[in-house]
Every structure is written in structure tokens, then in C-alpha cells.
Amino acid sequence: AYVDLIFNLPKLSLKELLLLPLFSSLVTDIGAGKRNYIENLNFIQACTGGISSEIFLNVQTDDFDNIVPSISISSKALYRNADMMFSLIKDIVENPIFSDRSRIKECLLQQYTYLENSIVQHSMSWATSLSQSSLSPAGFLSSKFNGIDYLNNLREIINDLDKNVEKLIEELSALKEKVFCVNRADLVISSNGDFYKNLKKNNFYSLLDLKFKDLSPFSKSFEIEKIKSQPTFISSPVAFTSSSYRAIGFSHKDSPALLIASKLFGNKILHKKIREEGGAYGSGATYSPTIGLFSFFGYRDPHISSTLQAFKFAIEEISNGNFIDTDIDEAKLGIIQKTDVPISPGARAMTAYLWLKANKTDKMRQEFRDKILSANKEDIIKAVKNNLLNQIDDAITSTFCSKELFDKEMPKL
Template identity: 25%
Template sequence: VALLDQLEVQQREVSGDGYPCGLQLKLSCLATAMHRGEPAAMLDIDPVLAQLREAITEPDFTRSLVKRLLLDNSHRVTITLTPDPELNQKMIEQEAAKLAAIKASLSAQDQQTVIKTSAALQQRQASEDDPGVLPKVGLDDVPAMAAPPSLEQSDVNAQPVAFYPQGTNGLSYQQVICALPELQQDQLPLLSLHNRLLTEVGIGQHDYLQTQSWQTRVCGGINAYSSMRGKLDDEQSISGYFTLSAKGLAARADAIDELMASTLQQPRFDEQQRIAELIARYTARTEQSVTGSGHGLAMSAACQGMSPIAHYSHSNGGLLGIQRLKALNKSLSNADAQAQLSEQLQALHQALCANPRQFLAVGEAGQQSAITAALQQHWPTSTNGDNSALKLAGIRQTARELWVCNSQVNFCAKAYPTVPAGHADAAPLTVLAGLMRNGFLHTAVREQGGAYGGGASQDSMNAAFRFYSYRDPRLCGTLDDFDQSIAWVLETRHEWRAIEEAILGVVSSLDKPSSPAGTAKQHYHDNLFGRTPQQQQRFRQAVLDVQAGDLLRVADTYLRDREASIGIVTHSGEAAQYTELCERENIRIHTL
């Protein structure tokens, strides 16, 4: 029954926060269509679920499936893969040998052909395409900002509740939120770890296995996270919130609230062996993710001195955080260390739950009374804590670091201090990033430099302007391209068409559609941090009003002749190149 509920949640959920819901539905049907099945049947599984709910009443249903599909249908393929620590070097040598063989086989005429073809390619890359061959969308075509979702506010047991009536297709989404309290210095590094562990350990008298079964029975997912942001006009002044979030069938609203309340009130951080195993798993998974998210890690390293949140992100979720997680994992081979961590996590959890609670619920309009009744039953008036607020030490300084990791490629980043979201220059800086990406960086870093990707962005939360490259074969050349892009902006006459494209790109990202539930949750959390619809409308209009002179002014003010912070993720094979670079640019070398 629980598994069928999970299937129903997956079928009913209206997604679209990552990419359009319609595209997701098409992709979900693709495999069926490729095998000449009926794609529509993949979208409407209600009849199948009804049949399965009836079939599982037969005692031998599952047993017969296992026997027919697994035990009596044995197929086995065994593949043994042995890691080769010298694989990268061997591939480089093989490529060099292959190129040398090709070069040796070329006649003089062949060599001239290669030279001419290369020159023609460079000329083609440097040429400008005729934009007139494509349909044009202009600023006049930009619609008005979408209205915010409707919201109904109330109180349950003297605790505020925000309910958003949205088209959720029979699902309900619930969150309990507490403002992050003032934490001790030794508690901050454990915050993200606590959030990951909270829904993975046992509850009360239930161990983690029993708790997982409980979660599967009543909901389609439960997780905890923390969010932090700076003020609109001051990136050094921050606030944060802890959130426990769950979703499931509307009929399970009461059971979901019971699970959430128990999760917050009785977590089993005394399951020391379970916690040690999870941390070992997190460590391995995080190390493996470096190559896929190296550009984000490089930007985090470059921006670590820009704001308290940037410093926290690098120290806990960035490269320094990965290094600390590895050290913690290694220390947990000691039983005393496991016991100490268990006590620290429990103390941190008590601190997080001390502040007053507030609730967010998203569901169909007719679900409000059932959700309110569930909240009334399972969430008594919260005890009055000290109402303390999270504090992080201010920071605004340059950072230059290079991290040597288990990677076959490079990720480069530069960052310059700029302004927070509430400043008048935030809008032109955001547009400037798009102009530089479209007009210079894509060609220089990707097409000519060979990186998989590259660009620039204005990070208003941390008041920083960032350059980055993704899966990059170069180091020094890419950093030089970042500098040359600044000179290009200041010394080139930019057509209004290019500026308009950059403006439209920003507006497109601001207006990106989301799922009904995602829209409601985003609206609620934006308001927690002072990002009201009125503020967002002002920023959107400021983007639409950007002129060429604004771009030149902010580039000259914040980027010309300014000292940049640098973050690089690379590998030991680049030692000959990065050693000289680090000495010249005063970059500190770290090993992950």
C-alpha cells in the first residue's frame, strides 16, 4: 500500500521548478513511445493503481511476482572494473602519440591545408552573425510581472499559518519554519550535517529502519534545510531560517503532521553507528561530485571573503567544507568521537527548535480545513525560547586559493566586490554579466579555449561579480580572458541589440515559470527575507530601464583596475603550470 501511495504521489505531482512540466511529462513517456507502447497510458495510471490496490489483497501477489520475474527468470552479467590511478596520464600520452602520428603522416600540402582551415575557423568564430535572419523579441514584448499567488493567513495554537490555495492535483505540501537562533562557533559547522541527518535517523522508540518505513507509509518525501540571506541593502547583516518540509497525498495530511512533529521533537541522534555510516556515505558522494560542480566550488572559494554567508558557504558546503567533512569522517573511527558528535547534534537540535514556529501549507482550496485541524492536533503552542537571532561575523576581504582535487580538468573563477540586491547598481551589473557572457566569454572561454562552459554573473546576495569556467583545459589563459572581457566591455561600442538581448535574458530568468507549489513556497520564503513582490517589481523595472551608459559606468566602477579574488579547482597534473601562477598571483595552494 505504501509503495502504491508513493507511485500516486509521483504521478500526481505537478513539477516544473527545474524545467517545464510539459517537457518532463513528454520525457517520462519517451521510453514507452520508443518501444511502441501507448504514451498516454504512462500519464494516466489511475486505472493501473486501482487494479494493483485490488491485486495486493491477494496474499501471494508479491511472492508470485518475485518467483516469476526474478527467481525463475535469472539473468546475470558480472562486470569487474578496476580503477587506474594513471588513467588520466595514459590518456594524455595516447592523445599526444596519436597527434604525433597524424602530424608525421601529413605532407607539406596537408599541413598547409590544416593551417588554412584553422585560420578560416578563427575568422568564422570572430565574425558576427546576421541577427536579422531570426525572429526578434524586443522589450516592448515583455509582459507585466505575474501577480503573486493568493495567500490566506491564520493562527493555530498562537502560531502563524500561511496557506496557499494552489492547483496541486490532490497533494499537500507542509513546512514548519523556525528562525535560526544565535549559534556557538562549534555548532555552525554542524548545521548542514544536522539537516541531512535529521530525517535519516530514528524517531522516539523507532530505530532508523522503522522510521524509514513510517516515512514511506505516510508521505512522498521529508527533508530539512537551512536558508540564509543578507539584507537587501547590506550583505553583512544576515538572517536565516530552519525548515522541515514534507509532501504527500492530501488524504494523509494528518499522518504527515504527526510524522513531522515527531521528527522535530524526538530525533534519535543517539544512533551513533548509523550516523557514522551516513557521514562516510556523504563524504564519498561529496568527493565524487567535485567534477560535476567544480565551477560552483571555484566560485564559492573566490567569493568566500565577500560576505558572512559566502564565508559560511565555502566553509561548510564548499571545498573547505568537503575537507572538514573528510576529517570528521576519519575521526569517527573512534567511539568517543562518535559519542561526542551525538551530543553536539542533540544540543544543536534543541537550539534550533527553541525559537517560535510558523507554518506553511500548500494545497487545494478544499484541503485547508483538514490541514488546519491536523496542525491544531499535532502542534501545541511552542515554548517561548530566547528569540535569539543568528549572527555571523562580518567579512569583506580578498581571497586567492587553488585547490588540488581528484579531477581531470580545471575550473576557474574570479570575483570582484560589488553591491547587494537593494542597490541601484545591482540591475545594471546583472545585465552586464549577460552582455559579457554572450558577447565575449562564450567565444573566448568555450569556443576558442575549449572549456565546456563559462560566463559571468552578478551575485547580489553576496555583493560580488563572478567569472567562471566549467571543465576547462586551461588555467592562465582563462584568467586572462576574464580580464580581457572587462577591457572588451569598456573599449567596445556595443550595439543596442546585444544590450537588449542581455536585458531579455535577465527578465526571462526572473519570470521563469515554476510549479504551483513551487511558486507558493518561493513567494513565502522570499517574503521572510524581505524580498516582497514590490521589491522584485522594482528590480525587474530597473533591469528593463538599463542603458548602455549604465553598463559602462558599473564596469568602470567595480571591475576596472580592481583587485580580484581567485578560486581554482585543478589536479596534480597541472602542477608545472599552477606553481608558477600561484607564486606570481599570490595564490595559496590547498589539497582536498
């Protein structure tokens, strides 16, 4: 059985929001209930297939500036261990032991060491999230939660860990009171019918007996930090570059055609210009209708200037109609292969729940798929002209590279 307990976030300050990813990463790695972290780890390994916490932004389908964030505790276990899994989830929600100073320090140092040693491996995703960070609330928080900003915040804590850990423990404990057992919770279960009947018969092993308190629901109370195009210097002989645009959301009529265009950019132009001619390891374009943001990227790239020129050239070429029907069919096939991929049994309930949270109905998803298949050349040209060509010089660019490479490329930028 797969179980997710999800809490909608209440209204939080920006400082509390920025602490949330650290809270989420720690809450299942410390002690809980009456067990210290070693006892809890042994309990997790003996009774479950693992337990984790995750943050969801739940971007609304009809308005990608509207988010309804939530935090989950997720686990899976054999049916015979269901009572212990539910007990574990309840212990973590009600009594996570943030007071274990040495364990908190150990987890922080492990995270910090891993991230510091894998900056190059994360550079492409971090460059993309940073370039998107001032374009929407979801882009802003995604960058803060999962990007270079998270490492920078962690570095500040680690720089004077003995001094900072006491205050951090207080803040984490206070945050727990705000994000767990507030207003209501949703319990999402993937299992067979007989197991679910047994769960109901046993009152979900007291998990439904959680005591809730009322707090104001989430509302966006923070200002998005506006950034300009910028380099981030790392120890790498090659660049990881991303340019992003604020585009359109899932419900916009041009969205399916713009998604096709993202594939055409990569297949028709970027691969040849950036990889074959420029010598980069890879390149492409990504468009997420869910968050309404469009990004171009080039990674492990010996160039920066020519790559940025290729991004603009791709927009101009597709908006001028320099592609054929075979290119469109190939792009559609690539998209449909991803949208129609089977969902694993364990993920089905949570996937359906997240669609529900985003107000993305089955009818809307089917209509979007149908529009992808029916889109023609004129639709694609129109979508690119209306949503990218009209702001071609307004992209926000982030590149992760060495200072030497940037200085070499600077005269051409």
C-alpha cells in the first residue's frame, strides 16, 4: 500500500517559506514519537519501504500565478505492516524530535557536503530555475526550494553551525506547529479494495484522530525578487546556460502549439547549432504549460554568446515557418509518448489527487491532448509569434561557468 498524508500550507512569512525545504528534508530523518533517530530509522527499515516528505506548489490550471502549496508525508508498506506504517506517520506529524542537536547538525553537514560536491552536476537545473525565478510565484519558490539559493542558505547556516543550530531548532519546531495538523489533511491511498476496507474498519489506525487547529489559509504575501541576466561562477571549463520567458498557461488556446514548438526548436535548430556546430554536450527547449514558463538551455557548452544567438535564431526560424509537416509529426510523437506513458500503480492515486488540487480535469487534459494532435503549421507559427517572438529580447539568462570562460565570452555578449 502507498500512503500520502497531505496538509495545505497556511499563510506563512517568506522566511518561514524559505525554511520549509530544510524542514521537509529533516522531518523524516530525525527521531519521532518516543524513538530517537536510530530507533526510528530501524523502525522505518523494518516496517516500511521508506518514508519521505515533499512540498507541492499546486499551480492552478486557470491561473499559473495562483498557487495552493501543500506538504506531504509519504510512505509505503506491505499490507501486514499497515498499522505500523500509519503509526509512524502519526508520530512524525505529531512529535518529530527536532531537539536532537547532534542529529540536526549531522544531517545539515551531510546535505551541505553533498550539494557542494555536486554543483557541476546540478548546474543545468539550477541555471534554469534561476532564470525562471522572477517570472512567476512558482518559478520564484521553485528556485528558492531546489536551486542554488537553497545551497547558499545552507552555507550561511553551516558557516557558524554551533551558533546557528539552536535558533534553527527553535524555528523548525515553530514551523512544525504551523504546517502539520492545520485546518485539514487529505489522506491519499493506493491499494487494493480489500485492504482499503480493512483500513476503514480499523479507523485508519487512529491517523484520522489527529487534532487540528485553525489558521489563515495560504495567500501570497511575498514579493518576487526581480533578477537580471547574470553569471554564476563555478569550477567548470564549460557553461550551463538557460534563457527563460514568461509564457502562457495550460488553459490558453496557444499552449498546445507552443509545446510542439518547444520540440521543433530542439529537433530542427538547437541540436545542429549548439551541439553539432558549437560542440556542446546537449541543448534544447522546455515549455511547462503547468507553470507557464518557457526555457532554452545548453549544457556542457564551450560557448555562451553563440548559444544565446542560437536561442533567438530558433525563435525566428520557427516563426518564419521554416519547418515541414514531417517535423511537426515527429514533435507531436515525442510529446504524446510522454503524456501517454503508463502511471505506476503506486503513483496513480497521488497523480490523480495532484490533478484535482490543480483543478485540472480529465476533460481538460483530453482536450489539450486533442489540440496537440490537431495543431497545424499556422497554429505553431502563431503561438511562437504571439508568445516568444514578441518578447525575443526580454529573456532572463542565467549561466553557470568559470570566470575565465565568461571573461572570454563577455566581449561578444
